[in-house]
Amino acid sequence: MSVGRRALFAALAAHAIQARAQAQAEPRTLIFPRDHGAHPTFGIEWWYVTGWLRGHGARGDAPPPLGFQITFFRSRTGLARTLDSRFAARQLLFAHAALSDVGARRLVHAERLERWNEDARATQAAATLDDTRVHIGPWHLARDAAGAYAARVADDAAGIDLALTFTPTQPLLLQGDGGFSRKGPLPTNASHYYSQVQLEVRGDMTRGERARGRSTRTAVSGRAWLDHEWSGSLMPEGAVGWDWIGINLDDGGSLTVFRLRDARGAAVWSGGSFRSASGVARIFADGEATFDPLQTWTSPATRATYGVRWRVRCPAGTFEVRALFDAQELDGRGTTGTVYWEGLSALHREGDGVRVGWGYLEMTGYAGALRL
Numbered sequence: 296m297s298v299g300r301r302a303l304f305a306a307l308a309a310h311a312i313q314a315r316a317q318a319q320a321e322p323r324t325l326i327f328p329r330d331h332g333a334h335p336t337f338g339i340e341w342w343y344v345t346g347w348l349r350g351h352g353a354r355g356d357a358p359p360p361l362g363f364q365i366t367f368f369r370s371r372t373g374l375a376r377t378l379d380s381r382f383a384a385r386q387l388l389f390a391h392a393a394l395s396d397v398g399a400r401r402l403v404h405a406e407r408l409e410r411w412n413e414d415a416r417a418t419q420a421a422a423t424l425d426d427t428r429v430h431i432g433p434w435h436l437a438r439d440a441a442g443a444y445a446a447r448v449a450d451d452a453a454g455i456d457l458a459l460t461f462t463p464t465q466p467l468l469l470q471g472d473g474g475f476s477r478k479g480p481l482p483t484n485a486s487h488y489y490s491q492v493q494l495e496v497r498g499d500m501t502r503g504e505r506a507r508g509r510s511t512r513t514a515v516s517g518r519a520w521l522d523h524e525w526s527g528s529l530m531p532e533g534a535v536g537w538d539w540i541g542i543n544l545d546d547g548g549s550l551t552v553f554r555l556r557d558a559r560g561a562a563v564w565s566g567g568s569f570r571s572a573s574g575v576a577r578i579f580a581d582g583e584a585t586f587d588p589l590q591t592w593t594s595p596a597t598r599a600t601y602g603v604r605w606r607v608r609c610p611a612g613t614f615e616v617r618a619l620f621d622a623q624e625l626d627g628r629g630t631t632g633t634v635y636w637e638g639l640s641a642l643h644r645e646g647d648g649v650r651v652g653w654g655y656l657e658m659t660g661y662a663g664a665l666r667l
Contacts, residue, residue, distance in 0.1 A: 367431070404625050444460065463493075485528070487526070493547060583610055
């Protein structure tokens with residue numbers, strides 16, 4: 296994408312934040328498969344997959360060699376509502392793909408962005424309403440009738456080429472009150488939010504320079520977590536970003552903890568969930584979960600300082616979240632306009648230090664206040 300075109304889309308996204316009239320999340324029963332699909336009347340939406348990969352058949356308790364992120368975002372611009380044109384930028388669709396190489400202690404990422412006029416037949420970029428089917432050019436994420444997801448993202452310059460399937464092993468986890476997740480003190484500070492945890496991952500990964508015949512293709516497997524969330528007013532007044540973990544526990548359970556925080560680092564709102572291996576879920580109320588930084592890392596690129604080791608207290612217990620390596624900052628200013636830290640991490644019980652799960656830690660708003 297040219298610099299000029301990217302700047303134009305970034306300007307559209309900035310306008311969208313200020314100008315869009317949009318639906319707000321309200322308590323309701325989510326209906327599937329419809330709510331797996333896109334919700335264009337809401338301001339912001341994402342399908343967010345994170346997980347880890349090993350060579351297919353590899354086993355053991357050693358840290359997974361690779362983490363990955365595949366995310367498709369949709370943003371409503373509030374523009375061109377009455378313009379009947381395939382070029383109308385009523386929505387922006389953008390995507391991030393990232394690989395965290397634990398051995399090399401290096402993150403690589405790629406991004407894409409396209410306008411969408413809300414026609415599901417569009418060839419450049421589109422998202423369907425009846426189920427998860429979203430694409431930007433050849434990048435795609437789609438859910439089939441059996442409930443499995445397939446994704447493909449490839450970028451030669453970044454050295455990313457993933458063709459993966461994600462098969463559910465557990466029922467949907469509805470976050471918050473039946474999928475209505477409060478994010479602040481006002482009723483409008485909320486999202487519709489569900490997770491697919493403990494996804495079984497299979498597929499292929501190609502790394503290296505394909506153009507020069509120096510690439511290798513590897514069968515991989517692993518575990519993943521998918522969040523689908525949509526909202527009209529996600530950020531409460533005074534919040535500049537959030538901290539979030541989504542951990543697949545070794546025993547089959549899952550742990551979600553998040554907080555939205557102000558510029559001083561104090562929590563504006565917090566929440567999360569714990570689902571045991573037996574399937575019993577406990578939803579956390581505001582104030583029941585806390586994040587305390589134990590170790591930080593400062594990015595040499597942005598000078599933002601992130602917590603790479605945290606003490607997390609919640610109704611499920613007290614844990615330490617430890618990044619597998621520090622440098623997992625992602626610069627998404629070419630699409631979302633934001634810089635954030637998103638990385639593969641381990642969860643340890645506090646006290647005996649036993650590792651109990653692998654997952655992802657996300658931190659936003661440290662390189663500048665987040666605007667959604």
